[in-house]
Amino acid sequence: MSELDLNDKVSEMLAKSEANVIKSEKTFIHPEDEVREVVAPDGSIIKINPIYDYFSGERPQEEKPRGGIVEKFLNWARSESIWVLGFGTGCGSIEIPPLVTPRFDMFRFGIQMRPTPRQSNAFIISGYLSVKTLKRVIRTYEQMPAPKYVIALGSCTINGGMYYDSYSTINRLDKYIPVDVYIAGCMPRPEALIAGFVKLKELIKEGKAEKANEYARNFDEYKANQKKIIKDWSMPDYNW
Amino acid sequence: MKTIIEKLNSKYNLQEIVYQRDNLVFAAINKENAIDAVTYLRDYEGFSHFVLMSCVDWIEDGKFQLLYLLNNPTLKSDLGLKVYIDRNNPEMVSAHHLWKQIWTYQRELKEAFGINFPGSPRVDENFVVEGWTDIPHMRRDFDTHEYAQKTYFPRGDRKTNDPAEYMRKKLYPNQPITAKQRKDDK
Numbered sequence: 001m002s003e004l005d006l007n008d009k010v011s012e013m014l015a016k017s018e019a020n021v022i023k024s025e026k027t028f029i030h031p032e033d034e035v036r037e038v039v040a041p042d043g044s045i046i047k048i049n050p051i052y053d054y055f056s057g058e059r060p061q062e063e064k065p066r067g068g069i070v071e072k073f074l075n076w077a078r079s080e081s082i083w084v085l086g087f088g089t090g091c092g093s094i095e096i097p098p099l100v101t102p103r104f105d106m107f108r109f110g111i112q113m114r115p116t117p118r119q120s121n122a123f124i125i126s127g128y129l130s131v132k133t134l135k136r137v138i139r140t141y142e143q144m145p146a147p148k149y150v151i152a153l154g155s156c157t158i159n160g161g162m163y164y165d166s167y168s169t170i171n172r173l174d175k176y177i178p179v180d181v182y183i184a185g186c187m188p189r190p191e192a193l194i195a196g197f198v199k200l201k202e203l204i205k206e207g208k209a210e211k212a213n214e215y216a217r218n219f220d221e222y223k224a225n226q227k228k229i230i231k232d233w234s235m236p237d238y239n240w
Numbered sequence: 241m242k243t244i245i246e247k248l249n250s251k252y253n254l255q256e257i258v259y260q261r262d263n264l265v266f267a268a269i270n271k272e273n274a275i276d277a278v279t280y281l282r283d284y285e286g287f288s289h290f291v292l293m294s295c296v297d298w299i300e301d302g303k304f305q306l307l308y309l310l311n312n313p314t315l316k317s318d319l320g321l322k323v324y325i326d327r328n329n330p331e332m333v334s335a336h337h338l339w340k341q342i343w344t345y346q347r348e349l350k351e352a353f354g355i356n357f358p359g360s361p362r363v364d365e366n367f368v369v370e371g372w373t374d375i376p377h378m379r380r381d382f383d384t385h386e387y388a389q390k391t392y393f394p395r396g397d398r399k400t401n402d403p404a405e406y407m408r409k410k411l412y413p414n415q416p417i418t419a420k421q422r423k424d425d426k
Contacts, residue, residue, distance in 0.1 A: 132370050159395040165385035167377050168369055171392040229391060232371030 033234045055236040060216040063146060071207060078121070078147060079204040080110040082197065085120035087140060090127025091187065092153045098190045109197055117143040122200070125179075127187065128156035128169045134176060135230050141177050142239040146212035149180045149204070151196055158182055175225045178211035241265060241317050244285050252277045256322070263317040274323045275333050278308055282338060287312045287319060290338070293345040295353050299380045302327045304353060308335070325355070334360040352378035 035049045065071045088096065099106040100113065114120040117140045125137065141150070152173050155161035160171035173179055180203060183196040203209040215222060219238075227233055245265055248254060254267040269277055281287040287310035296305040306323045325332055334357040335342050344367075346357040351367040354376035366372075375382050388394065408421075 132368075135370070159398050160388070160392065164394065164398065165388045167374075167382070167384040167387045167391075169392075171388065171394050175393045225393075230371065231373050232366075 030232075030234055051234060051236055056238070056240050057236060058238065058240065060142070060146075060212075060219060060238055060240070062213045062216040064213075065207060065210065075205050075207055079201040082109070082111045082122045082149070082200070083114045083120045084111060084122045084124060085117055085140065085144070086113045086115055087117075087123070087137075088126050089129050089133050089137060090125075090154070090156065092126030093124075095153070095187055095190055095193060096124065096126065099193060104190045104194065106194065106197070109194070109201070111197055117141075118145065120144055121147060122149045122151060124151045124153055124193075125157050125173055125177075127154040128161065128163045128166075129173060130168045131170065131229050132168070134170060134226070135235070138177065138226055138230075139235060139239045147209070148212045149200055149209055150177055150211065151181045151183065151193075151200060152179045153183050153188060153193065153196075155184055155186045158184060161186055170229070176222065178214045178222075180209050180211050241315060241319075244281075244319075247285075248277060248281070251280070263315070264320075265318075266320040266322060268322040268324065271323055271325055271332070274306075274308070274321060275335050275338075277321060278310065278335060279338060281310055281319065285312065286314050289313055290341060291318065293342060293349070295349050295355065295378075297327075297353065297378070297380045298324075299327070304330055304355060306332060306349075306355075330355040332357055334358060334363075336360045352376055354379070 033050050035047065037045050038048050040046050066074070084096075086096075088094075096113075098104050099111075106112070111122075117123075121144060123137075123141055123144065129137065141148070150173075152158065156163055156169065157173040157179070160166075160169065163169040164171060170176065181196050181200045183192050185192055188196075200209065223237060241263060245254070245257060245267065248267075249257070252269055252273040254269055256266070256268040258266045260266060289311040291309040291311050292307075293309070294307045296307070298305055303324045304327055306325065308321045308323070310319050310321070311317070312319070323332070330353065332355060334346060336346065336357070336359070343361050343363075346355075346360045347363050347365060348367045349355045350357060350360075350363050351369070351372065357363050369377065374387065377384070404424075408415075408417075
C-alpha cells in the first residue's frame with residue numbers, strides 16, 4: 001500500500017470514529033492528547049489521535065434481563081461474587097482495609113478486592129469526590145463490565161457532607177453515575193459497609209440492581225451532567 | 241539575626257519589621273528589590289533553604305501580599321519577606337532560577353490567585369483543579385458556596401442539628417434540662 005493510500009485510509013477511519021462520538025467542547029487538551037503524526041517502523045507516516053484511537057467510539061448498550069428462573073439463578077450467582085475495585089476516591093477508603101482483616105472478614109460474603117476495573121463489578125465511591133477524581137471515576141466505571149454496582153460511602157456522596165459548599169467537590173453522586181446503595185455516615189464503620197454489602201446482595205437477588213442498564217438508557221442525561229462540571233473533557237464519551 | 245536585618249535594611253530599605261521571635265523575623269520589601277534581596281540572602285547570608293511561598297489577598301487595600309519564607313540552617317532562623325503587589329495587575333518577577341521548588345509554588349499561585357510570573361517554567365499548566373474557567377478560586381471575591389449551589393445539584397432538604405441537643409432529646413427525652421446544660425448551650 002502506498003503512503004498516500006494509507007494516509008487516506010487513516011483519515012477516513014479517523015473521521016468515522018469521531019463521527020460516532022458525541023461532540024464535546026474541548027477547551028483544554030493536554031499536549032499528550034493532541035493529534036500528531038508518527039513514523040511507523042516501515043517508514044510511513046501515520047496520524048494518531050490519542051483520544052479517539054485508543055478507545056471504541058460505541059455507546060453503551062442496554063442488556064435486557066432474561067427473566068424467569070434463569071435470571072434468578074444468574075442473580076444469585078452474581079450476588080455471591082462481588083468483586084470490588086480497589087480504588088479509594090476520598091477519606092472513606094481507609095475504612096475498606098479493615099474489611100480484609102480476620103476481624104471483619106468480607107470474604108465470607110463472597111466479596112473480594114480486585115486491582116483492575118476489567119475484573120471488578122462493584123465500585124465503592126468512598127467519601128468526598130472532587131471534580132478531578134470524578135473524571136477518573138467515570139473513566140473507570142465505564143471500563144467495568146456489566147452488570148456493575150456502585151456503593152456510595154459517606155454523607156459526602158449523598159448531599160456533599162461537610163464539603164457541601166466546596167468549589168471542587170460534587171454534592172450528589174447519583175447525578176453523575178447511577179448508585180445502587182448509599183451508606184450514610186461520616187465515616188461509616190466497617191460494620192456499616194458490610195450492612196451495605198448485604199443490602200446490595202438483597203437488591204441483586206431481587207433483580208433490582210440494574211443500574212448499568214439505567215446508565216445506558218439515560219446516557220445522554222448523565223453525559224450532560226458530567227460535562228457540565230468537567231470542563232477539560234480530554235477523553236472519549238464512552239471509555240470502553 | 242539582628243545584624244542581618246540591619247544590613248538588609250540599609251541595603252534595600254525594609255518596612256514593617258516584626259521580630260516575632262529571636263529566630264523569626266518578618267519584613268516588607270519593595271516589589272523591585274524583592275528578588276535581589278532573596279538572592280542576596282541566599283548567596284551571602286546563608287539562607288540556603290527555601291521554606292515556602294504564599295499569598296494573602298488584601299481585598300480592602302486592593303493588594304496581594306506575597307511571602308517568601310527563607311531558612312538559615314546554621315543560625316536555625318527564619319526570615320519572611322513580604323511583597324505587596326497590585327491586585328488589578330497581579331504580576332511579579334519570577335524567582336524560578338533560585339530554587340527549583342519555586343516553579344511549583346508559582347504555578348500554584350497562578351492557578352489559585354491568578355498572579356502572573358512571566359518566564360517561570362510550566363507556570364500555565366493545571367496545578368490542582370483541572371480546566372478551571374471561573375475567577376481564581378482562592379481570591380476572596382470568589383464565593384465558593386454560591387458557585388457550589390449553582391454547579392453541583394445541592395439537595396434542598398439539607399438540615400443541620402446541634403449534636404449535643406439532638407442526642408439529649410433522643411436519649412433522655414423526659415429529663416429536664418439542668419442549669420449547667422443551659423449555661424453550656426449559651
